[in-house]
Amino acid sequence: xxxxxxxxxxxxxxxxxxxFLTTVGVSSKxxxxxxxxxxxxxxxxxxxPVLAVLLLFPINEKFESYFKKQEEEKKSETVSPSLFFMKQxxxxxxxxxxxxxxxxxxLDKIDLAPGHLKxxxxxxxxxxxxxxxxxxxxxxxLSTAHEESAQGGQTExxxxxxxxxxxxxxxxxxxxxxxxxxxxxxQPIPHGNTTPETFLEDAAKVCRELMAVDPEEVHFxxxxxxxxx
Numbered sequence: 717x718x719x720x721x722x723x724x725x726x727x728x729x730x731x732x733x734x735x736f737l738t739t740v741g742v743s744s745k746x747x748x749x750x751x752x753x754x755x756x757x758x759x760x761x762x763x764x765p766v767l768a769v770l771l772l773f774p775i776n777e778k779f780e781s782y783f784k785k786q787e788e789e790k791k792s793e794t795v796s797p798s799l800f801f802m803k804q805x806x807x808x809x810x811x812x813x814x815x816x817x818x819x820x821x822x823l824d825k826i827d828l829a830p831g832h833l834k835x836x837x838x839x840x841x842x843x844x845x846x847x848x849x850x851x852x853x854x855x856x857x858l859s860t861a862h863e864e865s866a867q868g869g870q871t872e873x874x875x876x877x878x879x880x881x882x883x884x885x886x887x888x889x890x891x892x893x894x895x896x897x898x899x900x901x902x903q904p905i906p907h908g909n910t911t912p913e914t915f916l917e918d919a920a921k922v923c924r925e926l927m928a929v930d931p932e933e934v935h936f937x938x939x940x941x942x943x944x945x
């Protein structure tokens with residue numbers, strides 16, 4: 717990450733994440749819910765429709781090596797030009813960037829009220845991924861919403877200067893494709909075709925593949941942006 721700015725890490729906690737979404741103007745029709753496992757019977761308990769899946773996982777040498785190889789293999793694949801993607805240059809901002817990716821790529825379904833997020837998306841819709849990152853660094857409204865939400869978790873929030881080795885990515889369905897959005901990477905990563913009906917199952921498959929990179933690692937947390945019901 718090129719910037720020196722750092723935020724307090726956002727906890728992978730639906731209450732915390734929903735507070736952020738509500739604060740920045742996302743309709744209460746949509747909520748972050750826990751995904752308790754990747755088995756079919758557990759996936760069946762997740763409210764539908766599912767708009768995005770967010771995975772929190774540890775960054776270590778095995779994952780770094782995997783992602784480097786993955787980016788090299790995927791860089792020639794076509795990515796939908798209407799996909800909203802931004803880089804991460806603010807330390808510990810991956811949780812908020814994951815939520816922005818989830819909402820920004822579902823604006824055909826999500827009612828977004830006037831507020832910090834709508835202002836940010838309107839201002840950055842025609843910008844590059846790098847320029848969007850610069851805008852986020854300077855966005856006091858989103859920064860404040862992030863900080864207030866991050867301090868409301870079930871556990872004591874780490875300091876902004878603490879080296880946190882956990883990272884969020886977002887999986888979304890867009891224009892018939894399944895994409896992985898990670899602000900640490902150079903571009904969205906395509907994972908084949910999907911449909912609204914099969915999206916959760918297809919996203920779970922990608923998560924299983926990622927978890928298999930380090931079978932001894934257990935620090936994974938999965939949530940989904942779904943109908944609030």
